[in-house]
Amino acid sequence: MTDLPAKTDRKLGLVIDLDTCVGCHACVVACKGWNTENYGTALSDTDAYGAAPEGTFLNRVHTYEVTPPQGAPVVVHFPKSCLHCEDAPCVTVCPTGASYKRAEDGIVLVNEEDCIGCGLCAWACPYGAREMDAVAGVMKKCTLCVDRIYNENLAPEDREPACVRTCPAGARHFGDLGDPDSAVSRLVADRGGIDLMPEQGTKPVNKYLPPRRRDHLTAPPENLAALCEPSTQGLGGFLGWLDRTLEKL
Amino acid sequence: MHPAPSLIAFSVLSGLGLGLLAMLGLGLIVPTGWAAFLWFGLGYALTLCGLGASALHLRHPERALKAFTQWRTSWLSREAVLALAALLLIAPHAAGSVFLARPMPALGLVAALMALLTVLATAMIYAQLRTVPRWHHWSVPVLFLLAAFAGGLLLIGSTTLAPLALALLAVALLAHWMIGDQRFAGAGHTGETATGLGPLGQVRQLEPPHTGTNYLLREMAHVVARRHAIKLRVLALVCAAVLPMLLLVLTPVGQPVSPPVWALAVALHVLGMLAARWLFFAEAEHVMGLYYGRH
Ligand code: SF4
Ligand code: SF4
Numbered sequence: 001m002t003d004l005p006a007k008t009d010r011k012l013g014l015v016i017d018l019d020t021c022v023g024c025h026a027c028v029v030a031c032k033g034w035n036t037e038n039y040g041t042a043l044s045d046t047d048a049y050g051a052a053p054e055g056t057f058l059n060r061v062h063t064y065e066v067t068p069p070q071g072a073p074v075v076v077h078f079p080k081s082c083l084h085c086e087d088a089p090c091v092t093v094c095p096t097g098a099s100y101k102r103a104e105d106g107i108v109l110v111n112e113e114d115c116i117g118c119g120l121c122a123w124a125c126p127y128g129a130r131e132m133d134a135v136a137g138v139m140k141k142c143t144l145c146v147d148r149i150y151n152e153n154l155a156p157e158d159r160e161p162a163c164v165r166t167c168p169a170g171a172r173h174f175g176d177l178g179d180p181d182s183a184v185s186r187l188v189a190d191r192g193g194i195d196l197m198p199e200q201g202t203k204p205v206n207k208y209l210p211p212r213r214r215d216h217l218t219a220p221p222e223n224l225a226a227l228c229e230p231s232t233q234g235l236g237g238f239l240g241w242l243d244r245t246l247e248k249l
Numbered sequence: 250m251h252p253a254p255s256l257i258a259f260s261v262l263s264g265l266g267l268g269l270l271a272m273l274g275l276g277l278i279v280p281t282g283w284a285a286f287l288w289f290g291l292g293y294a295l296t297l298c299g300l301g302a303s304a305l306h307l308r309h310p311e312r313a314l315k316a317f318t319q320w321r322t323s324w325l326s327r328e329a330v331l332a333l334a335a336l337l338l339i340a341p342h343a344a345g346s347v348f349l350a351r352p353m354p355a356l357g358l359v360a361a362l363m364a365l366l367t368v369l370a371t372a373m374i375y376a377q378l379r380t381v382p383r384w385h386h387w388s389v390p391v392l393f394l395l396a397a398f399a400g401g402l403l404l405i406g407s408t409t410l411a412p413l414a415l416a417l418l419a420v421a422l423l424a425h426w427m428i429g430d431q432r433f434a435g436a437g438h439t440g441e442t443a444t445g446l447g448p449l450g451q452v453r454q455l456e457p458p459h460t461g462t463n464y465l466l467r468e469m470a471h472v473v474a475r476r477h478a479i480k481l482r483v484l485a486l487v488c489a490a491v492l493p494m495l496l497l498v499l500t501p502v503g504q505p506v507s508p509p510v511w512a513l514a515v516a517l518h519v520l521g522m523l524a525a526r527w528l529f530f531a532e533a534e535h536v537m538g539l540y541y542g543r544h
């Protein structure tokens with residue numbers, strides 16, 4: 001049944017640091033790679049080398065510009081994958097029971113053998129976290145790398161989601177958000193982690209850490225022009241000697 | 250939302266078919282013999298064509314039986330179960346009317362209820378979605394039920410009840426559009442709440458996550474030109490409700506509708522409902538679009 005579990009033993013999820021994300025899309029590629037070779041059908045591409053390439057992805061990185069009331073606009077890179085919501089509307093709408101939320105760890109998954117490809121769950125998700133694969137005709141979504149995190153064939157340091165493992169900036173963190181003492185929960189508490197579109201009532205497990213406030217210049221630097229103009233003033237070492245010597249000629 | 254032809258055809262045809270079966274179940278007309286065969290046959294044909302069209306929407310229709318299992322939580326599953334119940338329950342009533350000239354009013358009544366509940370379930374598939382504020386409103390089930398009533402009454406050629414139902418349908422269509430236009434803004438979802446970046450300032454999309462299009466944009470970020478929408482609204486209102494109503498009202502009291510007038514009214518109604526349903530999907534904005542800087 002596509003009832004949601006009343007409560008899950010753990011709440012596994014991601015914490016995404018919008019302050020550190022550099023927008024390199026490495027997590028997008030790592031996610032696509034792992035999930036094309038492992039759990040479920042491959043994430044297909046269509047017209048990959050043609051004029052209108054398209055593909056299925058479980059994780060995508062948006063980029064926004066945020067303009068504060070005062071000061072300069074800030075660029076924020078914004079990775080987005082399934083938030084493994086506690087009150088997941090995508091699960092309860094599913095007519096076949098293909099979509100479900102696991103009672104043991106809260107991961108939201110699709111059983112692809114049962115999916116009829118109606119697409120209703122993608123409509124029910126506020127975050128655009130589900131994509132119907134164009135070739136396989138079944139619903140694809142982030143699995144929280146369920147086939148990595150419990151996988152004893154992998155080295156212990158690899159038993160975390162592919163996107164987390166690959167992020168060069170350390171902007172993605174994985175852990176149990178149901179345990180207030182876990183590293184991810186402490187991170188959320190310290191940095192004021194937030195929910196996306198809380199007014200939709202989905203109670204996302206994944207949290208986002210907002211960008212830190214940028215510092216502001218209160219007064220312009222002295223002699224700004226000197227910082228911009230190329231100048232040999234104060235040049236030391238061999239180059240300084242050369243400059244002074246040439247000057248004397 | 251993407252106005253998929255399969256979904257538009259499904260909801261218009263099955264709404265009409267179930268409306269007709271409900272009127273036959275309620276005993277508003279009590280045909281027997283060949284007449285009953287034609288009436289019930291038309292009801293079944295419309296409903297089954299609609300259900301067939303909806304199966305086209307599925308990427309794996311061969312697994313459709315699985316959709317009968319999750320009725321406890323899923324309106325889509327409830328719709329499947331209720332449609333089957335309605336079609337099965339009306340069968341003895343239909344067979345009795347056709348072969349024995351003995352309708353079964355009690356069973357017909359239950360079947361009519363099931364048929365109307367099926368229409369309600371269809372509407373609830375849309376109305377339950379908080380992600381589409383235009384749909385997430387009680388006016389949607391009211392609109393779908395009124396369309397089924399009006400369609401059914403029009404098909405049986407009622408000159409008293411059908412004009413009334415068509416007038417109510419016109420009001421419901423207008424209300425759906427007027428309320429609907431306010432829904433997205435009223436729901437309070439913005440780029441700022443979607444990204445959670447509101448406390449920092451105003452949010453604008455700088456770069457989308459992909460250069461081409463994708464499933465999400467095709468399925469949920471359909472944009473209609475406002476100009477076209479207004480023309481279609483007028484067409485839908487006039488064809489689906491106003492003209493059929495006038496055609497029926499102009500029929501002299503106490504006389505049955507003449508077949509050509511009936512056919513014209515029905516054709517206009519179907520055309521108008523197709524336009525109305527196209528708009529129902531095409532004008533509906535999904536909150537996911539906010540991540541792509543839409544709205
Ligand atoms: S993010 Fe979307 S797909 Fe994931 S659990 Fe929440 S509603 Fe479902
Ligand atoms: S697309 Fe598949 S998983 Fe989604 S609601 Fe339909 S049957 Fe369920």
Ligand code: SF4
Pocket residue numbers: 030031032034035058059081082141142143144145161162163164
């Ligand atoms: S947890 Fe795994 S499936 Fe989910 S976004 Fe990261 S790499 Fe992709």
